[in-house]
Amino acid sequence: MREKWEKQLACLIECPRCNGTLEAKDERILSIYDHQPICMVCKREEEQGADYESRSKQMIEQWISETETHYGDLAGFCYHHFNPFKC
Numbered sequence: 001m002r003e004k005w006e007k008q009l010a011c012l013i014e015c016p017r018c019n020g021t022l023e024a025k026d027e028r029i030l031s032i033y034d035h036q037p038i039c040m041v042c043k044r045e046e047e048q049g050a051d052y053e054s055r056s057k058q059m060i061e062q063w064i065s066e067t068e069t070h071y072g073d074l075a076g077f078c079y080h081h082f083n084p085f086k087c
């Protein structure tokens with residue numbers, strides 16, 4: 001069974017950041033800022049952000065400390081912020 005966030009987000013056909021088309025075969029990755037799947041071009045831009053590293057650290061720490069989360073698979077969700085995936 002796929003996780004909730006995947007059903008809602010993983011198969012977007014448009015990058016919410018730049019409105020570029022995303023095809024099923026295109027890699028996408030979750031933003032650490034708004035947790036939307038964005039295209040790799042936007043991810044590279046995000047990585048240039050001055051607070052990118054502290055934000056990702058913060059995000060991971062927050063998730064580790066939360067015992068209950070609305071994202072069923074915490075590790076999987078976290079993982080997809082740092083590893084591109086396909087629909």
Ligand SMILES: [Zn+2]
Pocket residue numbers: 015016017018019020038039040041042
């Ligand atoms: Zn984009």
